[in-house]
Amino acid sequence: MIVENEGEKPEMSISTRSKNILKKSLVALSMIAPFAIAGPALAEPDFAGKDITFWTSHKGADSVLSLQTFSNYISKYLKGNPKITVVSKFGGGGLVNANYFAKINKPDGLNVTMFNFVVTMAWAMGKDGVNYELDQYRMVGAEPQVFMHMAGTSAKVGDSMLDIAKAGPHTYGTRTRNANVMAAEMLFKGAGNPLKVVTGFGKTEDVIQALASGEVQLSYVYGPAWVRNEANYRGMGLKPLAQMGVIGKNGEVARYAPLANIPTVAELYLKTNPNGKKTMEYLAMKTATGLSNIGKGYFIGKDTPDDIVDAWRAAMQKAAADPDFIKEHTKLLGTPLELVPGPEAESILKDGLEVLKDTYFQKGNDGYKMVFGGK
Amino acid sequence: MLETAIILSAAIDGLFQVLAWPAFPFMFMGVLVGMLLGLIPGLGGLVGFALLIPFVVGLDPVVGLALLLGMAAVTTQTDTIPAVLIGVPGTSAAMATALDGYPMAKKGEAGRALCASYFASIFGTIVAAALFIILLPFLRGLIFSFGQPEFFMLVMFGLLLAGSLAGNSLLRGIIMAAVGLLLAMVSSTTSIGEPRYAGDIIYLWEGIPVVPLVLGLFAIPEVIDLARRGSTIAEVAADTKVTGMRQGLTDNIKNWWLVVKASLLGALAGFIPGLGGQVAEWMAYGAAVASDPDPSSFGKGNVRGVIAPEAGTAAQKPGALVPTLAFGIPGNVSMVILLAVFPIMGLVPGPSMLNEQLSVTFSMIWTMVIANILAAILALMLQKWLIRLCFIRASIIVPLILGAMLIGATMENRSFGDVLVFFLAGLFGYLFKHFDWPRVPLIMGMIMGALAERYLFLSINLHGTKWLTDRPLVWVIAAVIFLSIGMPAIMRKRQGQRTKNGSEA
Numbered sequence: 001m002i003v004e005n006e007g008e009k010p011e012m013s014i015s016t017r018s019k020n021i022l023k024k025s026l027v028a029l030s031m032i033a034p035f036a037i038a039g040p041a042l043a044e045p046d047f048a049g050k051d052i053t054f055w056t057s058h059k060g061a062d063s064v065l066s067l068q069t070f071s072n073y074i075s076k077y078l079k080g081n082p083k084i085t086v087v088s089k090f091g092g093g094g095l096v097n098a099n100y101f102a103k104i105n106k107p108d109g110l111n112v113t114m115f116n117f118v119v120t121m122a123w124a125m126g127k128d129g130v131n132y133e134l135d136q137y138r139m140v141g142a143e144p145q146v147f148m149h150m151a152g153t154s155a156k157v158g159d160s161m162l163d164i165a166k167a168g169p170h171t172y173g174t175r176t177r178n179a180n181v182m183a184a185e186m187l188f189k190g191a192g193n194p195l196k197v198v199t200g201f202g203k204t205e206d207v208i209q210a211l212a213s214g215e216v217q218l219s220y221v222y223g224p225a226w227v228r229n230e231a232n233y234r235g236m237g238l239k240p241l242a243q244m245g246v247i248g249k250n251g252e253v254a255r256y257a258p259l260a261n262i263p264t265v266a267e268l269y270l271k272t273n274p275n276g277k278k279t280m281e282y283l284a285m286k287t288a289t290g291l292s293n294i295g296k297g298y299f300i301g302k303d304t305p306d307d308i309v310d311a312w313r314a315a316m317q318k319a320a321a322d323p324d325f326i327k328e329h330t331k332l333l334g335t336p337l338e339l340v341p342g343p344e345a346e347s348i349l350k351d352g353l354e355v356l357k358d359t360y361f362q363k364g365n366d367g368y369k370m371v372f373g374g375k
Numbered sequence: 376m377l378e379t380a381i382i383l384s385a386a387i388d389g390l391f392q393v394l395a396w397p398a399f400p401f402m403f404m405g406v407l408v409g410m411l412l413g414l415i416p417g418l419g420g421l422v423g424f425a426l427l428i429p430f431v432v433g434l435d436p437v438v439g440l441a442l443l444l445g446m447a448a449v450t451t452q453t454d455t456i457p458a459v460l461i462g463v464p465g466t467s468a469a470m471a472t473a474l475d476g477y478p479m480a481k482k483g484e485a486g487r488a489l490c491a492s493y494f495a496s497i498f499g500t501i502v503a504a505a506l507f508i509i510l511l512p513f514l515r516g517l518i519f520s521f522g523q524p525e526f527f528m529l530v531m532f533g534l535l536l537a538g539s540l541a542g543n544s545l546l547r548g549i550i551m552a553a554v555g556l557l558l559a560m561v562s563s564t565t566s567i568g569e570p571r572y573a574g575d576i577i578y579l580w581e582g583i584p585v586v587p588l589v590l591g592l593f594a595i596p597e598v599i600d601l602a603r604r605g606s607t608i609a610e611v612a613a614d615t616k617v618t619g620m621r622q623g624l625t626d627n628i629k630n631w632w633l634v635v636k637a638s639l640l641g642a643l644a645g646f647i648p649g650l651g652g653q654v655a656e657w658m659a660y661g662a663a664v665a666s667d668p669d670p671s672s673f674g675k676g677n678v679r680g681v682i683a684p685e686a687g688t689a690a691q692k693p694g695a696l697v698p699t700l701a702f703g704i705p706g707n708v709s710m711v712i713l714l715a716v717f718p719i720m721g722l723v724p725g726p727s728m729l730n731e732q733l734s735v736t737f738s739m740i741w742t743m744v745i746a747n748i749l750a751a752i753l754a755l756m757l758q759k760w761l762i763r764l765c766f767i768r769a770s771i772i773v774p775l776i777l778g779a780m781l782i783g784a785t786m787e788n789r790s791f792g793d794v795l796v797f798f799l800a801g802l803f804g805y806l807f808k809h810f811d812w813p814r815v816p817l818i819m820g821m822i823m824g825a826l827a828e829r830y831l832f833l834s835i836n837l838h839g840t841k842w843l844t845d846r847p848l849v850w851v852i853a854a855v856i857f858l859s860i861g862m863p864a865i866m867r868k869r870q871g872q873r874t875k876n877g878s879e880a
Contacts, residue, residue: 235730
């Protein structure tokens, strides 16, 4: 019952008072809520005015161009739109870049690097010259690196790499020893012929020249590079032989879609060795293929806070999905960029490194010698 | 037929790329910069690269190259202006031109000399471009006949030639080349990635960086000398009226065979790695003197003494592109910088530049031809103003140039180490210049040292010792080395012996 008193506000009933309190609470909540919801957004790292360096061990035209184009779009999705410059530190199959990154990296998100799968395997297997701590870095993304073996003008003619392996000894030219070379050696060993491996070539173009001149018979090239330059390469007398493949959904080595007509080394190996799947050699090849599926791994510095890692991962995914980027990248390089998101890449890396912990793959043992040579 | 069609198609593609937007305006900008640099004695292509490298980062390769090569192609157009008017060559490639150009100016024939030089430059570039097109099918075949042993011999040829021709003393040249080879050892061995002679200094893990070293070694001494000259290049203002332009063109037409001969010699000097504009100009000048009915008229105002070196120097530039692009072996010191810039633009020298990237190669050749034509037209139209620029005060130019060079030197690595290398190299470069120790062999040794090591390593791994005995091309290159370097040295020694015996008798 409301009693009106002169000069005083009328007394409210309990229900009305409750309604008022509720109304005021709702108003207060509606003022606070945006801040509560936006809380994580406020914590997003701001790179405004910062210069970021994206280190790579690649010096090839396509690789650097691809990464620089990608970086321009990553910048678009990092708060503050920092300038990202790609810098190449070539040499040692990627070890120069990796060791350099180990010295300069800081937990500030201003230095990101690309490690190829040689660098990954070198760390896992305890190779000489490794001065970086792969397990301390976080992965923000990766791209697959599928390689393809090819024959030069002086390779003995055959329908496939297996036929060439059966035909007699050959020379394999490469920059450094790695799992691709290991796979080729496995095939030749299975066919009963030696494969002489010659390392020390400077860059892919040097190897292509040596293949075309007949100085070496076999080598490998990046799969998409073959797809893009096939007419020119065939014009020089080069032939595709076998690809390293990708790990399919069934966990086995499968053909990379753009090279669907080219058999994998694993398929050819199993032709000479039907029980080969049980061998450590096959496991090594499969592990290497798995790691090459994140063959261009993008890593951020040691102890980098989660918010910076997440910001980078998100920016990379958005950049890779940006229609303008897809169009530009395809125009420049013939194919869109295939990004493996950071968490997935980290998981693949963890699985691969777990396999390589086996003593078989450690320095001085057979698995190590298969990949990196030595007696 | 197919080969011709491929070459023609790439040539047309390359031409359209250069004439398209935005390559053409960038080339025009490069031409303007090159013309200004050629005018000021002591500056030149290297300073130009330092000024322009920051601008090419992120540009499309054809556009970036149009800017850089547009500049580099024309420094030897306007370097004739101070050479003719005041007897001071704008770059070292105009020294021979000054010998006859300056006497012509004193006789009131400055316009004739300048015009003759502009057109000689145009014709020289065109002849070199035509030679490149004619030789291209052979080059494309040749590049695949070369293996690691042949590349090694080619590198040694370039190195020894640079050592023997670069200065007044063969011994000093070879010593400097050896120093360059030693400096090349500081790096990471490419096969295993272990640093070598670099210790924990990660800045040196990729070797001593080329761009700040070259700029310091070559450009700083010139800038210091420019500053030391004082307020203006000459105390006496030049008479800005020049006449006799048409005569200069007629001279080129009348001496067309000399133009062709000088251009071919210049292009050949460009093809051979390690040589440079100076060798080209003197070879061409020598050919003019040798073929003239009155050799004693040279040095006193003979227009053929202007035409020949200008045609030779201009032809040397497209020629130098050939070993640079095809083999990654720099044709001259400017090509060393260009090779360092290639990765920034996403280009890789090698067979791809004569195959799938042939149109880019042609765009470079076209850039040089068109830039020379543009520069000649601009020089003719703006003669009066260009002459005034010769007398710009050094106190204005030097700080600007030094600052721009520092930026260019640090662009690649963005490291303080580059600043140190730049200034240290500048100090040594100044000492080398003034104590007459040639710098070109040092740089060539550094660049070619890494190449030589790799090619030798691969030659032995691939062929054992048979690379020395079983490969005919190796013997051919060895013979060329002996004939071009060994023979002249032997003959000089015999000549000296005969003179000594004669005087004793």
